[in-house]
Amino acid sequence: PHMENRAKYIDVEKFVSRQALLNKFISKEKVREYVNLLYNSQDQLLLWLLFIGVRGRTTEDGTMEEVINLTIDDVNFKENMLTLRQNDGKFRLLDDVPDHIIDLIRETYEQEYYIENNGEMTNNPRVPNPRKSIINKTGESKTGETIDRYIFRIPGKSKFEKFSPALLNSRMIKIQKVVDNRYVTWSSLYFSGMLQMCFDIYKEKGEITDRDFDDVCVRYNYGVKENTSNKESSYWYVIKDMFYQYKELLRV
Secondary structure, three states: OHHHHHHHHHHHHHHHHHHHHHHHOOOHHHHHHHHHHOOOHHHHHHHHHHHOOOOOOOOHHHOOHHHHOOEHHHEEOOOOEEEEEOOOOOEEEEOOOOHHHHHHHHHHHHOOEEEOHHHOOOOOOOOOOOOEEEOOOOOEOOOOOEOOOEOOEOOOOOOOOEOOHHHHHHHHHHHHHHHOOOOOOHHHHHHHHHHHHHHHHHHHHOOOOHHHHHHHHHHOOOOEOOOOOOOOEOOHHHHHHHHHHHHHHOOO
16 A cells, blocks of 8 residues: 555656646747736736747846836837847847737836736725826936836836836736736746747747757847857757657647
8 A cells, every 4th residue: 555655646746747847838828818817018018028038147137137128219110129138238139029019018118007906906995996006207216317218117106217126026926826827937938938939930840950949049048158150059958858848748
């Protein structure tokens, strides 16, 4: 009987880790589904930007810098292109951004109020309506920086600042609760976007090559060597392994 329980335990463990892996892969359809559950444009855009690879360096001073630094002037509406800026002054271009994301960027920039509680009624009978916080477009931050061009500005009457990594963190925790998936994180969305791109290539061509994996990594600026004329990634094999793991899991 002891052995029997052990076998059951192993199966459960396998099942749990399989479920966790499945929950960590957020397909394009799933992102769309989650976005439809979110009330505020800021929150909706956050999911899409991460999914298409807008993130920044993984250094402490680079956390989510490409999202935080995005301004309306960095959006080429005609060419569907974004200029993504790092805190160290470097930048890169991201082309072929889908129309619906370009539209959502404009909508987020123009969002006047952030509605708390995901726009739902509260449990407080005295204040049943969710709180509306104004998103200032004019004014200077404490550092003297003007905030009027930033896409993501902190909601609050006395707030004149662009977003911070801490605020993005707390937003993500709220989003996890709304969509009921604790595996929705900055990195799971970012890697899911890469995997989705790999699956799209595989579906279109019936195969996927090492060159394709490298191209996906370069687009997502994942493991791309700096100061080299021909851009290539040192981590393409990580995405390759991940792709085949999920290919088996999803039985594609």
